[in-house]
Structure formats: structure tokens, C-alpha cells
Amino acid sequence: MRRSGGELTFQDLRERGTSVLLESGIPEAPRDALLLLQNAAGLDAAGLLARLDRPPPDDAAALFREFVARRAAREPAAMILGRTEFWGIPIRVAPDVLIPRPETEGIIEEALRLSARDGLGLRTIADIGTGSGCLAIALAAEFPDARIFAADISPAALDLARTNVEAAGVSARVRVIEGDLFEPMGSLSLEGGIDLVVANPPYVRRGEIDSLAPEVSRWEPRAALDGGPDGLSVIRRLIDGARRFLRPGGFLVFEIGHDQGPGILDLLDRSGFVEAVVAPDLAGLPRVVVARIPERDERPSSSGARKGQECSVC
Numbered sequence: 001m002r003r004s005g006g007e008l009t010f011q012d013l014r015e016r017g018t019s020v021l022l023e024s025g026i027p028e029a030p031r032d033a034l035l036l037l038q039n040a041a042g043l044d045a046a047g048l049l050a051r052l053d054r055p056p057p058d059d060a061a062a063l064f065r066e067f068v069a070r071r072a073a074r075e076p077a078a079m080i081l082g083r084t085e086f087w088g089i090p091i092r093v094a095p096d097v098l099i100p101r102p103e104t105e106g107i108i109e110e111a112l113r114l115s116a117r118d119g120l121g122l123r124t125i126a127d128i129g130t131g132s133g134c135l136a137i138a139l140a141a142e143f144p145d146a147r148i149f150a151a152d153i154s155p156a157a158l159d160l161a162r163t164n165v166e167a168a169g170v171s172a173r174v175r176v177i178e179g180d181l182f183e184p185m186g187s188l189s190l191e192g193g194i195d196l197v198v199a200n201p202p203y204v205r206r207g208e209i210d211s212l213a214p215e216v217s218r219w220e221p222r223a224a225l226d227g228g229p230d231g232l233s234v235i236r237r238l239i240d241g242a243r244r245f246l247r248p249g250g251f252l253v254f255e256i257g258h259d260q261g262p263g264i265l266d267l268l269d270r271s272g273f274v275e276a277v278v279a280p281d282l283a284g285l286p287r288v289v290v291a292r293i294p295e296r297d298e299r300p301s302s303s304g305a306r307k308g309q310e311c312s313v314c
């Protein structure tokens, strides 16, 4: 593919970038090399494929080499580009926030299911640990009548969340607030009045963080990952707060680690939630918990509140 004058083509760059990334142990090397080349050249996928046998402009080639060097040092591609997509919506990212993951979209799917199947009226939603704001923004897009309270303990994450909320055009309905879990909602008189609480809380066992892929352990904020010694420190407090802030009949939907289902179903049972289930994520792993607060007049079944609890894939 090298041209007669010795000039490198886009295809040469793509192949070289791919082999550098493969040598650095990056399994998704071909995909990332293509993505970084596209962005370095300011082209979409079709535009790049149509030009593979041509030489790139010098500045695009230089930028691509810089991107590849950063990616080879295990900086995530989304961090290098400063953006990703969640639920089809562009989201800006930086080292202050977790990069939104496709599997977290399962939370939006569950919210849509609750609204369609159970007729859950979604007027007031809380997104606890909003990070980039991805869940709050996707929910605002799906539920145009809802107001959403997006809370996080990290001021830097909230700055980015505000930018994303504004860029998505939903700032009139998404309120970004700082504080520890539900604490900022107390002063807004939301106790007992929230229809749906969603969260992707930190749930990694502290001792396991350093053994995660370098893209995660070195580049993503500890506060987004660290679930304490057993991974459940934040989840226990999330369940406790959701019990107080949800209205009767309201739902809690949150992401967990694939091996945490049974312990979390037990916590929900002891906290008075009913019909708790752990739904599979895109990879079929049990990662999305859905649980309900009983209605005021709802009596626990004879086998107790645990009836109906199941982990379909645990």
C-alpha cells in the first residue's frame, strides 16, 4: 500500500498503529487504531475507508502517532478523544469520570420496561453517582415529563455532568447536585417522593482495583470504583437511602458486579424491598438489580417479602 514515492498511506498508518497496540497487549487494537485514525484525520468511517490508499495530511499523521502512543500507554480511547456515546447520545469524558459503559444502558432498558409493563409513572427520578451524567441524560431523553436529580460527591465530575446536560439540551429538567448519596435530596424535600432511583455505584472490592485492566485502574477515578473492602459499602447505603426516598410502589434499579447478586438480594429483602430480581446485562451476566418498595396497603406475602426475589442468571 506504500506509494511509489515512499509516502505512507492511511492504510499503512492503520496497520502500523494496529501492530503497536497489539504489542502493548490491547485486544481491541484493530478497532481502536481505526477509531483513532478516523479522529486524527477528522473523517467518519466511510470517509476513511474511501481514502485508505491515499497519503494523509502531515498533521493528521502526526496526531495519529501521538494518539497511538497514548493508547499504547493504556490510556482509554474515549479518554484520548475526550468523548464517547451512551444510549446514542454524545457524552464528554475526562479522567474525573467513569467512561460510560454499554452494559450500563441495561438500566435505561429496565426503566423503559417498568414504565411500559408496570405503568410506572415517572415524574421524579434520582440518579445517584451520576458521573458524566450519562444515565440522567438518557432518562431525560426517554421520559420527557420527568424531572431528574443527578447527584455525585465529586465536584469535578459534576462540572462535566453539567456540560453534558447542557449539550444534550435537557438542563431545564435535569438538576445536577453535589453531595453524599441522597444527602442533597433531603434539603429538596424529596423524601418519600421519588418514583425511580437509578445508580451505577462504585462496587469493586478495594483489594481488586489494582488487578483491573490498566485502562480502569490507572485512568478512572478511584471514587467511581471503590466499593470498600467487600464491594458493598456504597450499595448498602444506597439501598438504605432509596428505602427512605422512594415513594410507596417506587423502584430502585442499579448496576452490580456479576458475583454480587445473591448478597444484594438478601440486603434488599432485609431492607423491606419486594420483587427484587437481577437481570442479565448485554453479555448475559447478572448485573442489573430491580426492586420495588411495597405500596402502603400492600401486605407481605405469607413467605415474606422475599417472595418474588430471584436472580435469573446468578
Ligand SMILES: C[S@@+](CC[C@H](N)C(=O)[O-])C[C@H]1O[C@@H](n2cnc3c(N)ncnc32)[C@H](O)[C@@H]1O
Residues within 6 Å of the ligand: 097, 098, 099, 100, 101, 104, 128, 129, 130, 131, 132, 133, 134, 135, 151, 152, 153, 154, 157, 179, 180, 181, 199, 200, 201, 202, 223, 224, 225, 234
Ligand atoms: C461507577 S461511577 C458511575 C458514573 C455514571 N453514573 C456511569 O454509569 O457511567 C460511580 C459514581 O459515583 C460517585 N460516588 C461515589 N461515592 C459517592 C457517594 N457517596 N455519593 C455520591 N456519589 C458517589 C463517583 O464520584 C462516580 O461518579
